[in-house]
Amino acid sequence: MNPNLHDHDLIVINSSAGKDSMALTAYVARLVTAQGFTGPVVVLHNDLGVTRSGHPVEWPGVEALAREHAERYGFRFEVRRRERGGLWDQLLNERRKWMSSAARWCTSDQKTSQGIKLVTQLVEEFRAEAGITSRPVRVLYALGIRGEESDNRARKSILAVDEAHSSRNRTITRWHPIRDWTVGEVWAEIKAAGLRPHAAYSWGMSRLSCSLCVLASPEDLFLAAWLRPELASDYLWAEQELGHRFRLDLSMVEIVGGLHVAELEQAGNPDARTALGALAGVIRAVVQEQQDAKNADRAAAGKPPFPAKRVNRRTVAQLDKVMRCARRAVSLAPGRTPSREAA
Template sequence: MTAQLELLSARDALGPDPIPDLAAADRIIVSSSGGKDSQVALDETVRLADAAGVRDRIVVLHCDLGVTPRGHTIEWPGTLDLARAQAEHYGLSFEVRRSAKWESLLHRIRARGRFPNLFNRYCTAEMKRNVSRKFITEQVAQLGITGRPARVVLCLGLRAAESRNRAAKPPIERDPASSGRRTITLWYPVLRWSTEEVWERIHATGVPYHWAYREGMSRLSCSLCPLASASDLTCAARLRPELAAEYAETERETGSPFRRDLTMAEIIERAGAAV
C-alpha cells in the first residue's frame, strides 16, 4: 500500500487544479527563466490556451539578471537564447527585460553589502517581480482598453515541491499589484507537478532543455543562488569557476558570507575536491 501511495502525484491526490479563464484574458504573460519548470509551464499554458482559442494572446517574458563587473552572466550561459528558442518553438512573441537601476544582480549585492537570503529575497523582488510588473504596465498601455480594467494572466513555473512557501500557495491568486486599470491573476500551472512529471512532459515535447541539467544541476536559477542546495552550488562552482571566484571576492570585500552556513570560499573548495 505504501509503495502505491508513493507513486501518486499531488495532482492525483488533490485532483485537478483550477484554471483561470484564459478566454477572458486580454494578455497572457508567461515568465520564462529557461529552466525546466518554466519550460513545462509554458507548454501547459500553450496547450490550455489552444483549447480556449487564445494562443495569440500569449507573450513570453524573460527577466535577465545582467552581467557582473567582470563580464560574467549571472544566469547560466545560453539561458537567454534557450528561453527565446523555447518561445519560438510555439510561435510566440518573446520579450527580454532587465532592471533599469542595476546592471546585474551582483552589482545590487555589492551595493547592499550582503547576499540575498530566505528572508531577504531582494533578488527576486527587484530583479524579477518589479521588472515583470513594469512590463505588465507596458502591455496594458499597448492594449489601450477603456471602460474596464485590462485582464492579465501572469503564468509562473513555481512548484510546491521546491519549498514550503510554494507548497502553501493556491494555484491561482490575485496579484496585489492589481489596480483600477488592470487585474493581474497569478497562475502556477505546474504547482502540483512532481519532478518526474516535469521531465516526462519535456521529453514528450522534444523541446530543448538547458544543458546544465545534463551536467548535474537539479534546479536552474541564477548560477550561484544562495537558496540552492549545497550539491547544486558545488556543481555550479565547478562548472563556472570564474563566476564563483568573483562571488568569493565580493564576499571578502563586503565581509558578508554568501550564506550563513556556507561561504563561497568553502563552496569553491568543495568544487575543487569534487573534480
C-alpha cells in the first residue's frame, strides 16, 4: 500500500546504513520520482556513540555510508545524538542493565526520541518557509522494519498516524513500506539501485545495526565479537561491572571464551582442551545457579525439584551452541582482518 506522497509535506527516512535502510531509501526515492513529489526528503542517521575505549557501538563507517546513500538521491542528510550520552553512557550511568526484547530503551531513547526532535525542527523550518499557520504540517516518517524479523514487526501497520507524537502543529504518519518484503527482495532492490552495502555483510554478518546487539542472532554476535575483539572486550568489562548477564541465554563471558577456545583449536594449540574444560565449568556454574533458583520457586509452590541430571543436559547443550557459533565465526574470518575497525 503506497501512500500518495502529495498528502504529506515532508518525508523523513530513518537509516542505519543497513540493508533494510538501503532498500527503504532506494524505494522511497523511486516513489518520489514516480509521483513527482517535490517536498523536502530528509535521511536521518542516529549516532549511538562509543564505548569507554572509544570504539563505536555501531559498525565503523555507517554514518558516512548512510550519508553516501542519501547524497546519491540528493536527499538532505541529518545526524542526531542523544544529548545526555550515547548507548554506552546510558547503559553504565543510567540504566545499569542490558537492553532486552522487553526493555528496548536503546530504540526508544537513542533513536525514536532523537528522531522526533528532528521532526520538531523540520516542522518549524517548513512552517516558516511555507508560511503554514492554519493546519498541521504533515510528516511521513519512514522506517525500514520487516515482518520477517519478528512477530511484533509483522503486526505493525504499513501506514498509521502516530497519535503519541502528533500535535496541533504536526501530523506524523509512520510508514513501513518494506514490512512484507523478503530479504531476497531487499537485496534485489539494493542491487537494482546500485547502492554500496557495508563491508560487514561481505564478512558474513546477516544484519548491521549495533555490532553487538542483544537482539542479534548468536551467529551474528559471535562473528561480530570475533571481527571486533576490542569492542567485545569492552562489553565483557561492562557485563562484569554491571553484574548483569548480557543476555539470559548468552553471556559475553561465553562469547569471548568460546572464541578463545575456537582460536586455539584453529591454531592446533594443545591448550584448547584445557580452555574448553574451563569454559564448560563456567557454563555449568551458571546453569546450576539458574536451576537452584528455579527449584527454590518450585519448592515454594509445592512442586518437586528439577532432577540434577538436567544441569548436565543443559550444560552440554549450551556448550555445544557456544562452540558451534564460535567455530563458525573463526572459520568465516580465519585471519580476522576486519578487526582493525575498518569499514
